[in-house]
Each structure stands twice: as C-alpha cells, then as structure tokens.
Amino acid sequence: MVEFDRFTLNNGLRVIVHRDTSTPIVAMNIIYNVGSRDEHPDRTGFAHLFEHLMFGGSVNIPRFDEPLERVGGENNAFTNNDFTNYYLTVPGHNLETAFWLESDRMLELAFSAKSFDVQRNVVVEEFRQNYLNQPYGDAWMLLRPLAYKVHPYRWATIGVHPSHIEEAAMDEVREFYARFYNPCNAIMVIAGNVETEQIKELSEKWFGVIQNGTVYNRNLPTEPQQTEARTLSVNRDVPFDAMYKAWHMCSRMDAGFYAVDLVSDILSAGQSGRLNQQLVKSQRLFSDINAFISGDIEAGLFVITGKLMKGISMEEAENALQVEIDKILSTAVDETELQKVKNRVEAIMEFSEMRVLEKAMNLAYYELLGDAAQANELLARYASVTTSDITLEARKLFKPENCSTLYYFANK
Amino acid sequence: MPTKLNRKTQPAIQPPGRIYFPQPEIYRLSNGIKVYQFNSGTQDVISIEMVFTAGSWFQQKPFTAMATNLMLREGTLNYSAQKLSETLDYFGAHFENTTERDNAYVTLYSLNKHLNNTLPLLSEIVKNPLFPQNEYAVLAGKQRQLLEVNRQKVNFLARTHFNPIIFGKSHPYGMFLQTGDIDNVSHTDLAGFHKDQYHSGNCTIIVAGLVNPGLMKALDEHFGGTDWSGTPSEREYYKPLPTEKKNHFLLKEGAMQSAIRMGNLMFGRSHPDFAGMKVLNAILGGYFGSRLMINLREDKGFTYGIGSSVVPLLQGGYFVISGEVGAEVTSQALSEINLELLRLCNNPVPESELALVRSYLSGEMLRAVDGPLAQASLYRELIEADLTMAHFEALIDTVQHISAQHLQDLAIKYLSPEKLFTLVVGPEEI
Numbered sequence: 001m002v003e004f005d006r007f008t009l010n011n012g013l014r015v016i017v018h019r020d021t022s023t024p025i026v027a028m029n030i031i032y033n034v035g036s037r038d039e040h041p042d043r044t045g046f047a048h049l050f051e052h053l054m055f056g057g058s059v060n061i062p063r064f065d066e067p068l069e070r071v072g073g074e075n076n077a078f079t080n081n082d083f084t085n086y087y088l089t090v091p092g093h094n095l096e097t098a099f100w101l102e103s104d105r106m107l108e109l110a111f112s113a114k115s116f117d118v119q120r121n122v123v124v125e126e127f128r129q130n131y132l133n134q135p136y137g138d139a140w141m142l143l144r145p146l147a148y149k150v151h152p153y154r155w156a157t158i159g160v161h162p163s164h165i166e167e168a169a170m171d172e173v174r175e176f177y178a179r180f181y182n183p184c185n186a187i188m189v190i191a192g193n194v195e196t197e198q199i200k201e202l203s204e205k206w207f208g209v210i211q212n213g214t215v216y217n218r219n220l221p222t223e224p225q226q227t228e229a230r231t232l233s234v235n236r237d238v239p240f241d242a243m244y245k246a247w248h249m250c251s252r253m254d255a256g257f258y259a260v261d262l263v264s265d266i267l268s269a270g271q272s273g274r275l276n277q278q279l280v281k282s283q284r285l286f287s288d289i290n291a292f293i294s295g296d297i298e299a300g301l302f303v304i305t306g307k308l309m310k311g312i313s314m315e316e317a318e319n320a321l322q323v324e325i326d327k328i329l330s331t332a333v334d335e336t337e338l339q340k341v342k343n344r345v346e347a348i349m350e351f352s353e354m355r356v357l358e359k360a361m362n363l364a365y366y367e368l369l370g371d372a373a374q375a376n377e378l379l380a381r382y383a384s385v386t387t388s389d390i391t392l393e394a395r396k397l398f399k400p401e402n403c404s405t406l407y408y409f410a411n412k
Numbered sequence: 413m414p415t416k417l418n419r420k421t422q423p424a425i426q427p428p429g430r431i432y433f434p435q436p437e438i439y440r441l442s443n444g445i446k447v448y449q450f451n452s453g454t455q456d457v458i459s460i461e462m463v464f465t466a467g468s469w470f471q472q473k474p475f476t477a478m479a480t481n482l483m484l485r486e487g488t489l490n491y492s493a494q495k496l497s498e499t500l501d502y503f504g505a506h507f508e509n510t511t512e513r514d515n516a517y518v519t520l521y522s523l524n525k526h527l528n529n530t531l532p533l534l535s536e537i538v539k540n541p542l543f544p545q546n547e548y549a550v551l552a553g554k555q556r557q558l559l560e561v562n563r564q565k566v567n568f569l570a571r572t573h574f575n576p577i578i579f580g581k582s583h584p585y586g587m588f589l590q591t592g593d594i595d596n597v598s599h600t601d602l603a604g605f606h607k608d609q610y611h612s613g614n615c616t617i618i619v620a621g622l623v624n625p626g627l628m629k630a631l632d633e634h635f636g637g638t639d640w641s642g643t644p645s646e647r648e649y650y651k652p653l654p655t656e657k658k659n660h661f662l663l664k665e666g667a668m669q670s671a672i673r674m675g676n677l678m679f680g681r682s683h684p685d686f687a688g689m690k691v692l693n694a695i696l697g698g699y700f701g702s703r704l705m706i707n708l709r710e711d712k713g714f715t716y717g718i719g720s721s722v723v724p725l726l727q728g729g730y731f732v733i734s735g736e737v738g739a740e741v742t743s744q745a746l747s748e749i750n751l752e753l754l755r756l757c758n759n760p761v762p763e764s765e766l767a768l769v770r771s772y773l774s775g776e777m778l779r780a781v782d783g784p785l786a787q788a789s790l791y792r793e794l795i796e797a798d799l800t801m802a803h804f805e806a807l808i809d810t811v812q813h814i815s816a817q818h819l820q821d822l823a824i825k826y827l828s829p830e831k832l833f834t835l836v837v838g839p840e841e842i
Binding site: 096 | 417419420422423424425426428429432452453454455456457485493494497498500501502503504505506521522523526547549550553554557558560561564565566666667668669699700701709710711712713714715716717736737738767768769771772773774775776778779782783785
C-alpha cells in the first residue's frame, strides 16, 4: 500500500505527495503527457531530443544539473512511446532547489542555439551507441513498422533515422514546448519525509504562477486491425540468427491486460518459464528466448524474441515455438503455475516499494492513466485472473493473422 | 507584503547533514562463518548474500569460476534444475549469481513469508550442486554464443582488452575469456572448483531487510555445520606486467563509434591516496557535470557518455577513463581528454567547483546508505577489503576537507597523460 495525498493547482498541475519517514532522501518525479506517439511522422525522435533540451537551460537557470549537484542531488529522465518522465532525488533539507529547478523549466526554456546544436549531436551518438552500432540493434526499427502501419507506435522513440534529428529546427522546438510542456499536461509526485502542507506551499510558490496552456487532446489515428500474418526477412552482420515475433495486444486500461501480462510470465518469467525450459534447456533450439509485453498505454505488442543456436534452422525453431503457443491455447494452465506467476508479481511489488524513487514513478504513472490509487489495486487485479482468463486472452492474442515476424538472418 | 519570487537565485543551500550509517549486528555461526545483519526497512523482504572467495582469481582455466557459479542452481542432490527453478519461482524468490575477479556471490532475494521454503534452496545450491553434464552443455552453448555477440561490440572489446595492457595478459586481473576457452572446461572441472572454493572457510554472509527472529537459528542449521568445511583460500602475489607500448589500437571494421579506454594501475581501498583519488576522479569524470562530460558531451557532442573510475581490487587496483565517441571524432576526443588531464595537473580546482563536488559526493554517499540493501552493499565492499566503517568515515572526511592543492598534487602524481595507457577500438587507426 502506498498512501498518498493529491491536489491540483489552479493552472491544472496535478500534485501527489507520498510520505515516507524511513529515508532522508526525497524523490520528485514529473511526467509530461507527451511521448513519441505525439510526433509528426517526418520529425520522429523529437520528443526524446526535446527531453535532452530540457537540461540545456531554462529562462533563469543556465544549466539544470549544476544547482542540483550543488545540493547533493541526482537526476535523469526518459522518454517512451507514451510520455516523458523527469526524476530526481535530493537530500530532503534541500528540496526547495528541486522546486526552483523544475518549475523554471516548466515556466520557460532558454532555447539556446548552442545547446540545441550540441544535443542533436549527442542524440545522434546515442542513436549509434544503442541501436546502429550494436549487433541486432536495428531489430525494433524493423519490427515496429511491420506491426503498425498507421499508428505512431510504428516508429521508435529514438526516431526513424538520425537525419530526422539532424534536420530538426529551433522553431519546431519552441512550438513543441508551447504545445506540450504546460502545467495542465503534467503530473508531479513528491515522495519522502515530507508533509502535504509543506508541499502545497512549495508547489503554490514555485509552480502556481506558471500560466496554464491548452490541455493536450490526443487524437491519434487508430491502427486498423491486422488481417493477415506479416513477415520480413533481413540479413545482417551478426553471429547468429534471431527471431522476433509480435502480436497486437489490448491497451493498458483494458480489463484483459493483467491476464495478457501473466501469459508472458507463464511463458518466460524466471528460469522456470516454459520457453526457457522447453526451447533452451530441453530442445536446445535457442540460446535464449523471452516473452514480454511492450508496456504501452495504447494497444501495444506482445513480443517473443530469441536467438537461435548455431546450426538450427529458422523453420525448426519457429515450429517448436508454435508448439508452445498451441499448448497454451489448447490446454488450461494449472492452478499452481498460475499461482507461481502471481506470487512473482507480488514479490516484485514488495521489492519495488523499497525505494522512494520507484514509488514516486509508479504513482505518477498511474495518475497519468487516470488515478494514482490504481497503484494500490494492482495486486488484487493480478490475483483475480483465472485460468479461463488466461486461455481466453491467449486465444485473442495468438491468432496467426495477428502476428508479425522478423526473421533476422546472420550473414554467413 | 509578499516578496516577489526570486527565480534568479538558488534557494538557500543547506549544508549536508551528518551521514548516519547504522552498524550491522555481527555474529558467528557455529562453524565460525561471520554474519553481518542490517535489520531495517519498511518492506517484509530479505536478501541473504553469501560471499565466497571464489572469483576468477582462483581458477586454473578461464571460464571455470563463472561457470561454477552459474551452474550451482542447475541440478543439486535433492532438486533437478527444473524443480529448483519451479520452486524458487513459485515462491516469488530469485537468486543472483555473480562472479568477479576476487570473489563470487550467491544472493537469495525472498519475501519473508516464504523464507522457510526458499532458504533451503539456497543451502542446496551452495552445498550440493551436481554440475550435470547435460545442463552444462546448455550453459556452455549459451555462453559461447553470448561471447560471440559481445565481441561485436566496441564497448565490450575495449573493456576486456584494456586490463591485460596494464596488468599483463597472464595476471589474474588481466585475463579475459577468449573464443575457445569455453571448450576447455568440462563439468568435472566445475565440481573440482566448487570443492576447493565453495566451503565454510571461504564464506561470509550478509543479511539485509526485515529480519525474522528465527533467522539466526535457520542460518546456523543450514550453513553452520562442519559438513562443508575447508581451509580459507589464500591469494598469492602476482606482479603486474604492463606492456611496453603505451598506445594500443584494436580494429573493429565498420564501427560507427570508437571505444576509448585510458588509464593505469592504481591501488586498493586501504591506500592513503585512495580517498583523495575518489574526489579527483569525480571532478574528472565521476558525475554528469564532470570535466569529461562537460567537454566531450555537453560542449562538443562527441559522445553520449564518457566517465572515469577508480577501481579498487583486493591486490591493487586501477584507474580508467572510458567512453564511446563518434568514430570520425576519435582523434579530437583523445586530444580533449588529454587536455582535461593536463588542466587538472596544471591548475588547482576552483573553489566553487570543489564545493559542488563535495556536495555532490555527500549526496552520493547519502544515497549509498539509504535502506538496508544499499547499506549491505556498501558494507560488503568494506569487509571484503578487511576494512571497517572507519574507512567510510575517513572518506567522508576527505570529501569534505581535501584541499585543491592536494588534489593537484594527486593529479600530477597519477594522472599525467604521458603515464597513462590508451586503447582505442574502432574502425580506423588514428
């Protein structure tokens, strides 16, 4: 249970406070309701590039990191398909510096040309380091546009190509900021040894004066239902063949979400997961194989990906995988196996509440979904999944016409 | 009258408070194994970490130490690999098995309510592993492939190839896994290594989380007997043999980035210059606002990340600058790194910057003792090196009081660029 208080400023900024007296550290987590799904198709990678620019100076403060370091704080951020998340931890007695910093960059960015030029280069290096210069690094860049033809999830957060980033212009940056970085599009969570009254005062003092903008009403094109299986084969300079399969799944808010998540755990969680036991250990067809959900808020992907053992054909590997999928479709999961994955979820939650930062992030995320209180309902939701739910959701998921497969062949 | 909000000036900075570090409860099992216990936190969970003198230092053949550690859970006297995984996963617990150069670790993370079911599994894997041939074949196959994939990465190549440059390729700290090494290790080698290294004479236990009253007794029942005794392993002295050549290059065709490693032999935690070097290292490349990051990333956009580390080991240690830069700017990147090193040697750190680093490091140390898991992790590093909390307190003191002059002296002594070894892994020799 993560108790919290919640209030909203006049300008629409939602603030959540969680009190934790066990630590001298306070976490501040701010979500802005903009992700790569909100980008223009010719300017992909922009939300993430923009995240970098948030550190390049705001109207009154030349650099974000320095004053925070000066009070012993640490910070970072990430962008995904759905939202942009900024987080910091700071010794509690210097919390006001965090309010000063975050409110200033919500107020107005410095929009320095130098920072813009440099960060474009930095992001291109990130593109190279994490995607282009890594074996199998471009797999997601190939899989997404295979599975999605219309919806913005068809491009990766890093962008389609470094050129989109290189060609970004300053006026686009200003427009992006004005559109998305407003108090009414933001959720702020403070977790630590704090009092709600104190946080109310600090929030009002530093954020209260920021003018509201327009609420962002998202209106994205819907992905039409996939009506036949899709495949793509590529050859790359990698040592081993790999396979990536994606099926369209329900949205995070769908009632079936929890069962789908548990399907991925039944297949793949821990070393006892079916795919590991059957395909890696017993049949020795893959050196490793994983099933996971993409974690998107809108209708995301259920993914299975694995690297084939040398000498195993793609066909043999795929057939064996299909056997495992067929098993879960045809035979009800037994109660013990279902309880196992539920117990695992419980343990993960228990451990995740050890740190204020994780609690803050969770509360912010669920508030973005509609109500932070959902964070405390998770355990019950997972616990209520039945073996029939598993079969039902698996049958919706694993229809052949719902599947996109990337065959990633090693150049011999 | 309400005062107008001043956004130009940082709110008043409160000085770092005293960092409170709770002492562990320390006791011995009946056979002498020392247990350190951090009983605190809000969550009803526990971690039990077993530290073994079983790092790669002690192996006769490469791969042995790591493989033994990973194979512990792959079949034991009373559990097949599958049954063990099923049971462990059923109770929502997991193991973390890691092998470093000096020591190896087997850690159980469990909910307290299931500890009665999960603690026996920890005992099983540590005391009764069978190293089945079948399971080993699967593990070896997986590791072989993993190694092949990793060898495509400039980062991995730089990391593994740098140590032999400063330690020598036959030194335990200099050796790294090569293609073919895995084929030379059989499952019987693992049983031998386990017998020699995984016994009570080589074991220390660190507990963190909310501790059940019955835990001490349970640990003694499982691990306190004479049934798995052994003589504590000693480390022989190995003399480091750095290469004659200072500058090295390794070709990775078609790479878009070059990986850079620059550094030298240094020392372990108990060296008198260790604390000062931690501060100097922070200034150079130990945080986001460091000299290297500000120059190579924030000013020039050469890299997504560059940093430096002081790495203490149990027999010496080393210092290394590491990062990946755009291949086309490799030469400029190396120049800028040299420039930053020379700046530290030639100019004392300005007071404002030093104040910032003091504060940042204080914050870092506060985070390092936040909660039982963090405390246990920090404490483990101390006891491995035969140190006590006094070492950590002395570090805090150095952070708060070391002078700019002293830091400059350390820079001249240890960071003069001409003394350092350099390795570049990239598409083109510069």
